Structures are given as C-alpha cells and as structure tokens.
Amino acid sequence: MATDTQDGYGLVSKTFHWVMALLVGWQFLKFFDRIDEGEHWVGQTLVSWHISIGVLLLVMAVTRFGWALNQRGQRPLNDPAMDFYIKAGHGLIYATLILLPLTGIMLMVGAGFGVTAFGVELIAKGEKIGWAQSLGSLHSPLAWILAALVIGHIAMALFHQFVRRDGTLDRML
Ligand code: HEM
Numbered sequence: 001m002a003t004d005t006q007d008g009y010g011l012v013s014k015t016f017h018w019v020m021a022l023l024v025g026w027q028f029l030k031f032f033d034r035i036d037e038g039e040h041w042v043g044q045t046l047v048s049w050h051i052s053i054g055v056l057l058l059v060m061a062v063t064r065f066g067w068a069l070n071q072r073g074q075r076p077l078n079d080p081a082m083d084f085y086i087k088a089g090h091g092l093i094y095a096t097l098i099l100l101p102l103t104g105i106m107l108m109v110g111a112g113f114g115v116t117a118f119g120v121e122l123i124a125k126g127e128k129i130g131w132a133q134s135l136g137s138l139h140s141p142l143a144w145i146l147a148a149l150v151i152g153h154i155a156m157a158l159f160h161q162f163v164r165r166d167g168t169l170d171r172m173l
C-alpha cells in the first residue's frame with residue numbers, strides 16, 4: 001500500500017527512507033576529504049557529486065517532511081512511554097536533513113562560487129558574502145551531529161530488532 005497504516009510504513013515512506021538513507025550515506029563520504037584533501041579515488045569520483053546530491057536531498061527532505069505530516073494520524077504507534085523521545089529524535093533528524101543542504105548552499109554562495117546541481121546553474125557566481133559564509137560554517141558541525149544521530153538511530157533499530165524483537169524494523173522493510 002502507498003500510504004502508512006498503524007501496522008507499518010507504506011511504499012512512499014519506505015522509498016523515501018531507504019533512498020535517502022543511501023544518499024545521506026553517500027554524502028558522508030565527504031568526511032574522507034579530510035584524508036589527503038580528497039586526492040584519492042573516493043574523493044575524485046563519488047564525492048564529486050556532493051553538491052548535486054545535497055540539492056536533491058533538500059528537495060526530498062522537504063517533500064518527505066510534508067508527507068510525514070500528512071500521514072501522522074495513520075503511522076505505526078510507538079510505546080507511549082517513549083513516544084516523545086522517538087518523535088524528538090526523528091524531528092532532529094529531519095531538522096538536520098533540511099539545515100545541512102541550506103548551510104551547504106550558504107557555504108558556496110558565501111564564497112562567491114554559486115551553486116550548480118546536475119549541470120544546471122541554480123545560483124550564479126558572484127561576490128563573497130560574509131553573513132552567508134558565517135551561516136555556511138555551521139555545515140560541518142551539523143554533518144557531525146547528523147552522523148551521531150544516524151549512528152544512534154541505527155543502534156536503536158538493531159536493538160529493537162535483535163534484543164526486543166518487537167518488529168520495529170519490519171514495519172520499515
Ligand atoms: C543532506 C545533505 C548534505 C550532507 C549530509 C552533507 C554532508 C557533508 C559532510 C559530511 C561534509 C564534511 C564535513 C567535515 O569534514 O567536517 C561536508 C562538507 C561540505 N559540504 Fe556538504 N552535505 C550536504 C549538502 C551540501 C550541499 C547542498 C552543499 C552545497 C551546495 C554542500 C557543500 C559542502 C562543502 C563546500 C563542504 C566542504 C566544507 C569545508 O571543507 O569546510 N553540502 N558536507
């Protein structure tokens with residue numbers, strides 16, 4: 001079924017979840033630029049898509065957030081005692097998924113480089129902009145925060161699957 005039910009996520013939510021998990025994993029390869037300033041195979045091939053995939057993720061994150069709001073009355077129910085913490089955790093993931101590409105765009109615009117995604121110029125090159133550079137400096141800390149959130153998220157999913165055995169993972173598979 002395309003829409004969510006209280007027993008599990010529907011095709012739309014599952015597709016968003018797993019396609020975006022793959023793309024976010026791809027974006028994390030940017031951390032490898034810290035090794036030899038990206039002068040290696042990963043840096044020269046996969047990471048060269050960073051800006052295009054980042055812009056795509058911005059569109060997907062906003063659309064997915066709208067979808068989550070639209071489906072909120074019919075999604076799988078959480079343990080009531082944990083409901084607030086689960087929603088807060090997922091909310092933080094959504095917030096960083098939206099702020100990361102926005103601050104990435106600020107980095108590029110602030111440096112005067114403009115933004116081109118998949119060969120299409122979205123923002124032209126121009127002068128350096130100080131305030132945009134300042135906002136852009138939040139990009140790296142946000143990337144580390146998202147990495148920590150995702151590690152915690154995966155640990156919880158595996159905990160529910162293999163320790164609690166409560167079928168939480170099944171509803172996203
Ligand atoms: C969800 C989307 C995105 C994720 C998960 C992401 C993730 C990352 C990560 C992990 C780094 C390495 C940070 C570090 O080593 O400390 C990085 C750096 C960078 N990202 Fe993104 N990014 C995203 C979107 C974007 C977008 C849309 C742009 C530009 C339009 C962008 C531009 C950059 C730039 C220029 C750097 C290098 C920053 C520097 O060396 O100071 N990113 N990003």
Ligand code: HEM
Pocket residue numbers: 013017020021022024025068076078086090093094150153154157158168169170171172
């Ligand atoms: C970058 C990687 C990931 C991100 C950004 C992410 C994000 C999210 C978000 C925002 C939700 C809330 C439901 C929604 O709105 O779609 C969710 C649910 C879920 N995720 Fe992930 N996820 C990632 C990777 C993973 C991985 C690798 C696993 C499995 C090991 C996983 C397992 C789950 C499960 C089981 C749920 C349902 C939780 C529930 O119903 O309470 N996720 N994920």
